[in-house]
Amino acid sequence: MLRPRRRGIASVNAEARDGIVPAAGSLARVEDAGPQVSRANYRFVALIVASALFMEFVDATVLATALPTMARDFGVRPQEMSVALTSYLLALAIFIPASGMLADRFGSRTIFRAAIALFVVGSLACGQAPTLEFMVAARFLQGMGGAMMIPVGRLVLLRSVAKRDIVDAMSWLLVPALIGPILGPPLGGFIVTYLDWRWIFYINLPMGALGIWLVSRYIENIREDDPARFDTAGFILSGVSLGCLLFGFEMVSRPGEGWAAAVLVAVGILAGALYVRHALTKDRKGAAAILDLGLLRDETFRLSVVAGSITRITQGAQPFLLPLMLQVGLGFSAARSGTITVATAIGSLAMKSMAPRLLRRFGFRRALVWNGVIATFGYAVCGLIGPAWPNWAIFCWLGLSGFFMSFQFTAYNTIAYAGIDQRHMSSATAFYSTFQQLMLSFGICVGALALHLAIGLNGRTAPALGDFSAAFWVVTAISLTATIWNLRFAPDAGTEISGHSTAGGTQAKAA
Structure with a gap:
């Protein structure tokens, strides 16, 4: 059991519980036990939160497609552009821990709205960047805003739903967020090929303005009565x-x-x-x-953090390695590369409607063990992609890989909160999001390091196709070790969320 903290007792705004109502001027607080029945508007809240994630994911996937072109403009090697991705994720890792305490003190709407505004300002600075160094600083500013959007938005949603609806709520949250990666690669290819890569960042301005309006209109300002001292x-x-x-x-x-x-x-x-x-x-x-280590006493939370962190090494490296491999290793244009890499996001989107049924059928433990191996194998095969592969074969394989890997993270992101009460939910979302972004950043670093070592061992100064293959196999080999931790989940872990029944589950819970 987690040690109780000195937190406030809560009540929920009745109007917001009954439907979609304006949140302006309201201040909601939540009971420690959490809602027994999901609020009627939780799907709409999920879509509003997802609008901010949509902007963030469009930005990330469009940028990955444009990295080789930006490298030429800045006069650096393509692999050196990894710092532009790392600086953003670095800001996430540093400032996400503060998100929970800030949301408890000032209210989730206030912090969420400020985060979107900061992200928009950072996007404008990125569009004006004359050098790689300036771009790194602007991306860090962007990341400061992004650091608040993900955990605070997730906190708002988790406090709106009963545990049995968490899988459904997470699926609603991720649908618009997954449309971003679908639109991102072809949009990035179009912008880079026919316009200027700087428009990648300017498109965030109208999306950010819409997000600020929706948050101001419909999101409650959830906070604690007696927030912990920063x-x-x-x-x-x-x-x-x-x-x-x-x-x-x-x-x-x-x-x-x-x-x-x-x-x-x-x-x-x-x-x-x-x-x-x-x-x-x-x-x-x-x-x-600020990062509550006491949360690790909860077994499902601890295992989800550890296993999910190891798996995210591959997930972090893939958006960096794949566009570079297609454009530098295979000579694809940015537009052609973007059209193909969109398959990963399409596969992820196709999975979302199936996740609740699959978890109900197989349970969390069995799904995480077997799907983890399949998903990792899918990305490992990307290292075999070569000139003989037709476009449709690459597209289909990336779609399958995205399907299985997306299911893996849906399961991790859901089961993590199975044993967390509402009193600790803000600190849990901050803790989990910090390690999530840290390992995505680490994945980029591992992918870049593996690529650099492969180039050096082969006596080259520029990456070739075989170097990308070696980098893919290094990051997937590391992620495969997450199976050891997946096997440690209890057979009945997360049954309250998934609805899966296991033989002897009642006895296990009693023990």
């Missing part, structure tokens, strides 16, 4: 640790910067150790740390 020391230690680790790993892939990378990694490890000591001290005193 953990300044924990924020600094966790930020230094995560920042140094990510940039240290990213610099490993750059020639001549080995010593600087080693120093950053060492500082990151030291700061991380100090944070663990700091968090454990606060936990013993019954106070809330």
Whole structure:
């Protein structure tokens, strides 16, 4: 059991519970036990939150398609553009931990709306970037806004639904968010081929304005009666640790910067150790740390964090490696590459309607074990893609890979909160989102490092097709080890959410 925190008692705005009503001027608080019955408007709330995710995912997938063109304009090698992706994810890893405490103190609508505005300002700065260094700084600003959008939006949704509706709610949340990756690659290819890559960032401006209006109109300002005091020391230690680790790993892939990378990694490890000591001290005193390690006492949450983090190494590397392999390794145009890579998002979208039924049929443990192996194998086969593969074969295989990998993360993202009560939900979403983005960033670093090593071992100065194959196999081999942790889930884990019944499940729960 998790140790109770000193949090406020809540009541729910009755009008918002009955339907879709304007949230302006309202201030909602939630009971620790959470809703026993889902609010009538939870699907609409999910779609509003997803509109912000739509903007964020369009931006990410469009950018991946444009990396080779941007590298030429900035006068750098294509693999060096990984820092433009890493800097964004770095900001997510640093500032996501603060999202839960800020939402508890100022209200979810206030923080969510400010996050969208900050993301839009960062997008405008990216569009004006004259150099790679300026782009890195602008992407970091974008990431500061994105850091608040994902966990705070997820927190709003989780506090609107009963546990038996979480899978359905998550599916509604991800539908518009998955349309972004579907539109992103072909849109990016079109912009890069026929316009200017800077329009990739300018399209965020109208989408951001619409998101701000929807949040102001319909999202309740959920907060705690007695929010925990902001953990300044924990924020600094966790930020230094995560920042140094990510940039240290990213610099490993750059020639001549080995010593600087080693120093950053060492500082990151030291700061991380100090944070663990700091968090454990606060936990013993019954106070809330910015990343609450006490959440790891819950077995399903702990296993979802560990196994999901390992699997996300592949998921983080794939959007970086795949467009580069198609354009640099196979000589595809940006438009052709974008048209093919959209298959991954289409496969992900096709899976969403099937996730509740599959989890009800197989349960979380069996689904995570077997689907994890299949999904990892799917991305490993991407390393075999070559000139002999017709476009339709690449498209179909990427669609299948996206289908299975998306199911894996739907299961991880859902079962993580099976044993978390509402009192700890804000800290749980911040904790989980931090490790989610950290490992996506780490995946980019591992992919870039594997690509760099393959280039060096083969005595080349520029990447060839075989180098991309080696990089794919390295990241998928690492992710395959998540099977060890998936096997540790209890057979009846998450049955309240999935509706799956297991023989002896009642006895296991009683034990």
